[in-house]
Amino acid sequence: MVEMIELSKIFCKDKKYNIKRRNKEPYYEHCIRVGNLVSELTKDEDVIAAAYLHDILEHTDTTEKELTDAFNDKVTDLVKELTSDREMIKIKGKFEYLVEKFNIVTNDSLLIKLCDRYDNLTDSGSKPSYSMETLKLIKKIDRKLNKSHKKMIELINSVIIN
Secondary structure (H helix, E strand, O other): OHHHHHHHHHHHHHHOOOOEOOOOOEHHHHHHHHHHHHHHHOOOHHHHHHHHOOOHHHHOOOOHHHHHHHOOHHHHHHHHHHOOOHHHHHHHOHHHHHHHHHHHOOHHHHHHHHHHHHHHHOOOOOOHHHHHHHHHHHHOOOOOOOHHHHHHHHHHHHHHHO
16 A cells, blocks of 8 residues: 555646745645655554545645545545535634634644645745644534644744744
């Protein structure tokens, strides 16, 4: 199954090759960092693959079928769970939507989302408003957290507070 992790890195890089982040770096580099961080916290290959692919549906023309054909249902389901619903954001507002999402997603998706937030906070293009939003979000998490979630929240707090 290690091949699936390598395939997810290649798939991500191929699909996001020409997309750039605010800091002008290739977008796939962010996805690789998130995947690498998740791989330090879990050995579940489906979760690691989904971490590398976490933004693929949102930022590319990749379809759910393409993901399922290349990987499996669990990876696709995790990526779908991590994909923002633009209509619901319009209805609820971004912050309320995110609070709800952080509290209802699976433990695996929450781990990926926390790693994603951490990487975004350490990005040179990160805005102060993103830090404040993240701090408010983690204070609104009202669910049982596992050891990896707690570790990521500590790291996020250390980046924001320092």
